[in-house]
Amino acid sequence: MVKRKLLAARVDLADKISEIASRKGTLYDYVNDVLEQAIRAEELGVTLKKVLDDRWLIKSARDAGFIMVPEKIFYDLTEDACKNIGKERLRKLWYETGEWYGKYYDDLDRFVDAVRKYFWDVLELTLSEEGEIVSLTCLSSKFSEVYTELFSNFLEGALDALEYSLEESEVSKGIIRMRFVKSKGE
Amino acid sequence: MMSRDDSREKKLIRAPADLVAKLNEAANREGKTFYSYVSEVLEQAVRAYEMGRSLKEIIDVYEILEVHRDAGTTAAPRDVLDYLIKTAYGKNSENLEKLWYQSGRWYGVYFKERFKDSVDGFVRLLRDGRLGIDQVIMKNDDGMIELRCVSAFLSQERTLLMGNFIEGAMHSLGYKTKEREFFRGIIRLTFYSEHSSSSKQS
Numbered sequence: 001m002v003k004r005k006l007l008a009a010r011v012d013l014a015d016k017i018s019e020i021a022s023r024k025g026t027l028y029d030y031v032n033d034v035l036e037q038a039i040r041a042e043e044l045g046v047t048l049k050k051v052l053d054d055r056w057l058i059k060s061a062r063d064a065g066f067i068m069v070p071e072k073i074f075y076d077l078t079e080d081a082c083k084n085i086g087k088e089r090l091r092k093l094w095y096e097t098g099e100w101y102g103k104y105y106d107d108l109d110r111f112v113d114a115v116r117k118y119f120w121d122v123l124e125l126t127l128s129e130e131g132e133i134v135s136l137t138c139l140s141s142k143f144s145e146v147y148t149e150l151f152s153n154f155l156e157g158a159l160d161a162l163e164y165s166l167e168e169s170e171v172s173k174g175i176i177r178m179r180f181v182k183s184k185g186e
Numbered sequence: 187m188m189s190r191d192d193s194r195e196k197k198l199i200r201a202p203a204d205l206v207a208k209l210n211e212a213a214n215r216e217g218k219t220f221y222s223y224v225s226e227v228l229e230q231a232v233r234a235y236e237m238g239r240s241l242k243e244i245i246d247v248y249e250i251l252e253v254h255r256d257a258g259t260t261a262a263p264r265d266v267l268d269y270l271i272k273t274a275y276g277k278n279s280e281n282l283e284k285l286w287y288q289s290g291r292w293y294g295v296y297f298k299e300r301f302k303d304s305v306d307g308f309v310r311l312l313r314d315g316r317l318g319i320d321q322v323i324m325k326n327d328d329g330m331i332e333l334r335c336v337s338a339f340l341s342q343e344r345t346l347l348m349g350n351f352i353e354g355a356m357h358s359l360g361y362k363t364k365e366r367e368f369f370r371g372i373i374r375l376t377f378y379s380e381h382s383s384s385s386k387q388s
Contacts, residue, residue, distance in 0.1 A: 002201035008221055010191065014197035014229040020235050028200055034231040035205040037241035042212045044249060048230035051248045055237070058314060066255050067263035068316040070289050073264050077270040085273055095264045118261035131291055154263075 007031075061118050064104060071121050075147055082146050094150040098157025108134070108162050115155075134164055138176040144172040152176045188285060196221075250314045251305075253300075264318065268341045275343040282343075283350045290351035292357025301367075306329065308355050318344065319373075329379035331361060335372070342370040349373045 009017070012078035041048045041115075061068075082090055105111040112127045124139040136155060143151060152171045155178060159166070164180035171177075213223035213224065232239045258292075275280055276353035301307035303385060305326075312322045320337040333352060340348065349368045352375055356363070 005206040006198040006204045007206060007224050008196045008199050009199050009228055010225050011195055011197050011213055013225060014199055015234065016232050017228055020232065031199055031201050032205065034219070034227060034241060035201055035209060035216045037245055038227040038230075039208050039247055040209075041203065043247075044245070044252065045309050046248070047216075048227060051245055052230055052233055052237070054248060054251065055239075058251060058316060061261060062315040065264040067264050067267055067318040068259040069262045069267060071260045073285055073289060074260055074267070074270075076285075077267075077274055080272045080278070081270050084277065093266060097266050098219075100265075101263070120255060147275050167310065168256050 001104075001139075002101040013137055042055040051076035053096045057117055064101070064114065066118050066120075071142060075142075078147050079144060079151060087146070087149070091152055091153045094162075098154035098159075099158075101154075102158035103162025105158075106162075108159070108164070111158050111162065132160070132182040133167075134182070136176070136178045136180070140174050143174045148173055148176060152178065191312040207334060209260055214371070234372045246313060250311050250316075253311055254316060257296065258387065264292070264339065269382060271343045271347065272341065278344075279343075281345060287350040287354040290356075292354075292368025293351075294355035297355070298359055304359050305356075309333070310351070312346065317348065318349065329381065331349075331356070331377045331379075333373070333375045333377070334373075337371050340371040343372060349375065 001127040017034070018027055021027040024030055038048055041051050044051075078090070083118065101114070102111060105114060108127070110173050112125060115122060121142045122140050123140060124137070126137045127133045136159070138151065138155065140148070140151075149171055152169060155176065156166050156169070159178075159180050165183050166178060167181050168179040169177065194277070208225065209227070210220055213220045216223065218226075220255055231241055237244075268301065271282070275351070291309065294304075297304040297307045297311075309322060309324050311317070312319055312333075317334045318337055318340060320339070321335070323334040325332040333346065333356075345368050349366060353363055353366070356377045360381075361379055363375065364378050365376040366374070
C-alpha cells in the first residue's frame with residue numbers, strides 16, 4: 001500500500017485540477033502524474049514554467065525552416081564551400097537568406113529574439129536603438145573568420161529587409177559590430 | 187479524496203508520500219515554501235492542459251531540446267544547409283556520409299548513456315522535427331526495428347546523409363543494418379539486434 005500525504009493547494013487550482021482529472025481518470029492518479037513530471041523537470045535542472053515557456057521554441061524553429069545541425073559539420077561545410085565556389089556567392093546566399101528571415105519575422109525585435117533563441121553558438125547578441133540608429137553586436141567564440149563574415153551578411157540582409165541600411169560595420173573572427181540607420185520611406 | 191482545510195482558501199489533495207517528500211526537497215532547494223511550490227506545479231499542469239498537451243508530452247519535447255544543446259548543434263537555415271551540402275556532396279560524398287555517420291554514432295552513445303529507453307529517446311529526437319524530418323514510423327518486432335522517415339523538404343543529398351546519421355546512431359545503440367533504402371525525402375532502414383532471436387534466424 002502506497003503511503004499517502006495531504007497537499008494544501010489553492011482552492012481555484014485544486015478545483016481546476018479536479019475538473020481536468022475527472023476527464024482523465026481519478027484525481028489521485030492525475031495528481032500523481034503531475035507531481036512525477038514536476039520532479040522529472042527538476043531532475044533536468046529546470047522548472048515546469050521554463051519547460052512550458054520554451055515549448056513554442058521547437059515548433060517555431062521548425063516553421064521558420066531552421067534545421068539543427070552539429071556546429072562542426074556546418075562550419076566545415078561553409079569553409080569548404082568558400083574554397084570551392086568562392087566567398088562572394090556565399091555572401092549573397094547568406095544575405096538573401098537573412099532578407100527572407102527579415103521579411104518572415106517582419107519585426108526587428110522578433111528577428112533578434114529568434115537569433116538569440118535558435119543560434120546557440122551565438123554567445124551574445126545585443127541590440128540598441130537610439131532614434132533612427134540601431135546598433136547590433138554579435139559575439140561567438142565558435143565562429144571562424146569566414147563564418148563570422150557570412151553571419152554578418154545574414155544579419156545585414158535581415159535588417160535591410162526590415163528597412164535598416166547598413167552605415168558601419170566591423171567584423172573580425174567571432175565579433176560583429178554593425179550600425180544601421182532607419183531607411184526613409186519614399 | 188479532496189477535503190476542506192480549515193482555511194477557506196485552500197483545499198487538501200491526497201498524493202503519494204514519496205513524491206511529496208521529493209517535492210518538499212525541491213521546494214527547499216529553490217528557497218520556496220512548499221505551498222507556493224505546489225501552487226506553481228499545479229498552475230503549470232493547468233497551463234499544459236489548456237495547451238492541449240500533457241505535462242509528460244511537454245517535458246519529453248524539452249528533454250530532446252536539451253539533447254540538441256548538449257550535442258553542440260546550431261540552427262542552420264534549410265536553404266543554406268542544402269546549398270552547402272549540394273556544393274560539397276558531388277566532390278566529397280564519402281567524407282560527408284562519414285561525418286554524418288560519426289555524428290549519429292555520437293548521438294547513439296549519448297542516448298545509451300542518458301536515456302533508460304535509448305531507442306525510444308533517439309526516435310523521439312527524429313520525431314521532434316528539428317532535424318528536418320516530418321514523419322517517423324517505427325516498427326519493433328522482436329529486436330528487429332524498421333524505421334521509415336519521410337519529409338517533403340528533404341533534398342536527395344540530405345536524405346542520404348540523414349540515413350547515414352540514423353545508421354550511426356543505431357549502430358551505437360547495438361543494432362546492425364539489415365536493409366537500407368533511400369529515395370529523395372524517404373528513408374527506410376531495417377536493423378536487427380545481435381541479441382534478438384530474429385537475428386539468429388537471419
